Amino acid sequence: MKQIIALSLTLIIAISNLSCNPQNEQHPKKYTVVSNKIEVYYFHFSRRCKTCQLLxxxxxxxxxxxYGNEIKKEKYVFKSINLDKTENKSIAKELGVGGQALLVVSGSKKIDITNQGFMYAQDFEKIKKEIRIAIDKINK
Known part of the structure; x- marks a missing residue:
């Protein structure tokens, strides 16, 4: 009986943690977003854990x-995209996103910083550094 309870609890914990795992699948890198803006996309689902919200x-x-000045001039844009909403399916498909993701996009360039984002979600200075590195690469 104890084994069944332990197994059930383990299964429940494992399933609940699946909703907070970042996207690890490789998707084709074809997409048609055309822009001279730097767009930072955070793709998520409606149900989010504290780490997801903190990211x-x-x-x-x-x-x-x-990049406060660039944001005011609308040269840089942050977009939070809920993948559970039907109207967001097309942008997710364009960018090859099937799960939680943090992307920096400009025109045909795309840098995926999902892993770094979730790794450093609770360390503001590190996530800030990763974003700066990605944007610097996009601007080259």
Whole structure:
């Protein structure tokens, strides 16, 4: 009986953690987003854990601190995209996103910083550094 309870609890915990795992699948890199703007996309689902919410908050804050003037001029844009909403399916498909993701996009260039984002979601300075590195690469 104890084994069944332990197995059930383990299964419940494992399933609940699946919703907070970043996207690890490789998708084709074809997409048609054409823009001279730097767009930072945070793709997520409606149900989010604290880490997911913190990643969004820290990404927005880092962008505001690093590129406040560019954001005011709308040269840099942050977009939070809920993958559960039907109207967001097309942009997710264009960018090859099937799950949670943090992307820096400009025209045909795309840098996926999902892994770094979730790794450093609770360390504001590190996520800020990763965003700056990705944007510097895009601007080259």
């Amino acid at each position: 969004e908050e820290n990404t927005k804050l880092a962008l505001e601190q690093l």
